[in-house]
Amino acid sequence: MPRIIVGAAIISDGRVLACERALPPEMAGRWEFPGGKVDPGETEEQALVRECQEELGVEVEVGARVGDDITMLDGAAILKVYLARLVNGAMPVPLEHSDIRWLAGDELDSVPWLPADAPIVVALLPLLPSTP
């Protein structure tokens, strides 16, 4: 069974939150959606809520899927990204990432995403306005 990895495309005020990985060294400096591995007994939505709390200190409400399943590591893992929104008014802080940025549609290409995220970034584009 492939390992399921979930990511949250948190959209707020027409921008999506991108997070710069600090670790491991070979992924440091690449950008991703907050998230991680789904633990045994956990739903994908529960995993996203947990990971956003751990990584960013925020509560999110998980919405629809964005993009298709992305097969990674020769089929050993599958990345699934969901839209999400912030609840309770708290703003994200990078507790585990080296930086975070809110990106408008025309800024999506301004950071080096992890390679697997490229199709998700394309799928997000129609959902985000460009900066005026």
Ligand SMILES: Nc1nc2c([nH]c(=O)n2[C@H]2C[C@H](O)[C@@H](COP(=O)(O)OP(=O)(O)OP(=O)(O)O)O2)c(=O)[nH]1
């Ligand atoms: N969270 C996240 N991981 C991604 C994305 N794109 C991508 O290729 N990955 C890869 C990087 C990692 O190899 C893997 C996620 O593993 P992770 O180490 O972040 O998972 P985790 O937070 O559960 O970490 P751990 O408990 O194993 O320490 O998926 C993405 O957009 N978000």
